[in-house]
Amino acid sequence: MAVNGQELPPERKNLVRELLCPQLLAAIVAGGLFAFTIAVPVKLPDANSVQVTKKGIETVDPLLNSPEILEKVKEKEPWVLYEKGQTKEAMAAAWKAAKDNKKRQDAAWNMAIGNTLIRSDNAKDRWKGYVVLEKTILNHPTSQYVVLNYARQLYYGGFVEKAEEQYENLLKLAKPEWIEPRIELANLYLVDEKTSRAIEVFNQVLEQKPEDPRITKRLGLAIAVNGKKEKGFETFVRGCALESDNLDYPPEIKELIEKNAGLIESAISDVRQKVENRPEDIDLRVTLAKLLIAVNRLPEARKNLKDALKKRESVPELHELMSEVLFREHNREEALGEFSSATSLLPLSRPAAPAEDAYAPTIEDTSEEAESVAPPPEEKKAEGEKPAAEA
Structure with a gap:
């Protein structure tokens, strides 16, 4: 291995x-x-x-x-x-x-x-x-x-398979209301071309958190990858609308804010600094985009995502976030295009299998x-x- x-x-x-x-x-x-x-x-x-x-x-x-x-x-x-x-x-x-x-x-x-x-x-x-x-x-x-x-x-x-096994083992330990490992497992199924299982897990999580925009958006992606593009997009934008109407921040954003004395501007500055230190780290750019979207600074988020896409156009999450930004800016046609890019790239975004015999x-x-x-x-x-x- x-x-x-x-x-x-x-x-x-x-x-x-x-x-x-x-x-x-x-x-x-x-x-x-x-x-x-x-x-x-x-x-x-x-x-x-x-x-x-x-x-x-x-x-x-x-x-x-x-x-x-x-x-x-x-x-x-x-x-x-x-x-x-x-x-x-x-x-x-x-x-x-x-x-x-x-x-x-x-x-x-x-x-x-x-x-x-x-x-x-x-x-x-x-x-x-x-x-x-x-x-x-x-x-x-x-x-x-x-x-x-x-x-x-x-x-x-x-x-990927070993990761799935560990997540599945974890669900035997975890209470149903702990949704994070379930979301991560569903996302893993999604990139591993197990979309039916991904949809099943997302729906299970929605039973615990029926108004969680994150899950609704990911369910929309899974439905589209499974062949129902229009239904998937409608589910996705419903999640986007839920998030824009929600006065509370998403959990991952709330965690970042808490780490910065409750100040979202401080959290944004902190992540910007990390992006400058590690410009090739796409995960950091994704985090920055999510922070900017959370405070409705959509033009800044769009610029950040465009810069990130120049470096790694094949990352589906960048297209997913760009689709959300465009939808919030009332550009439904381009939002659908970015959504389609995200769904076409998701099955291809599985991490590369490690090379053989690299170190003994x-x-x-x-x-x-x-x-x-x-x-x-x-x-x-x-x-x-x-x-x-x-x-």
């Missing part, structure tokens, strides 16, 4: 041969038995390896089932540096943290390390990032926001990873002293 242009470590084929390998024996002596047990190459886990039962939620740290953990991930140094556009420094910080035994016991740190490294242009960085994320999910298989993060990063790397980890790589995830020295010492204390 390959991740974003590189190969994840293959499954161990011969345990006896691995045990007799002199280099690995040296790693066992240096790192102890625990180091050996996880030093072997790993692969992305099957969906069956993630046991998702509601009973499991009761035994995990409440933070892992709270959106707060995603905020903690964003506060970690590697991700902060990456967000600032300091990619080289971000990767160095992620590697440093990846070798820190204490940080590797912390789910938020592991998620920050993995999320950062998989965005590198370097194959070894990406390999390490997915190994860290994989071990995090194996340690916390029923932690809802850990599973959500893993699903998102799998999708980012082109592991060495024994040193896997041994280093084994040592990194072992308990910190002080914890090992405390564990060693415990029997004597009990005696």
Whole structure:
């Protein structure tokens, strides 16, 4: 299995041969038995390896089932540096943290390390990032926001089927009123040419949030992709009208505003600065367009979208947003044209499958990873002293 242009470590084929390998024996002596047990190459886990039962939620740290953990991930140094556009420094910080035994016991740190490294242009960085994320999910298989993060990063790397499995597992854990993973799964089905399933999930979400413009608009796109273009467009523009009449901001916009002391102008300035730091980041340009649309600054939003389309004309969300802007400006004909572009591009927007055989980890790589995830020295010492204390 390959991740974003590189190969994840293959499954161990011969345990006896691995045990007799002199280099690995040296790693066992240096790192102890625990180091050996996880030093072997790993692969992305099957969906069956993630046991998702509601009973499991009761035994995990409440933070892992709270959106707060995603905020903690964003506060970690590697991700902060990456967000600032300091990619080289971000990767160095992620590697440093990846070798820190204490940080590797912390789910938020592991998620920050993995999320950062998989965005590198370097194959070894990406390999390490997915190994860290994989071990995090194996340690916390029923932690809802850990599973959500893993699903998102799998999708980012082109592991669409694996991402679907993780989202589907997550829905077995999540309450029906938590709609975000359902929307993301429906969007994933949409780009994976599973439009009937996408429509089904969008309709399920609408039962929970019947007046949510986001869902109505996405349902319209799904209906159009499924062959009913006119019906899809009418559903889409109904969602646009709902949003323009809604006095409240969409959830993702509200979150950005809250992070900027409740000031939308501050949020817009913050995102503009990020766009300047990372001009090729289309996601940031999409976010900026959504902010501008939210405050009805339609000419600015249109200009931003035109600039973005010059860089990446094949991104369906840019056409979707442009269609909304044009509809709000009472230009229905051009809005329909942009809507048609979005629906034709959606099935083609599936992330590219990773290339094969890009990076093969060495024994040193896997041994280093084994040592990194072992308990910190002080914890090992405390564990060693415990029997004597009990005696």
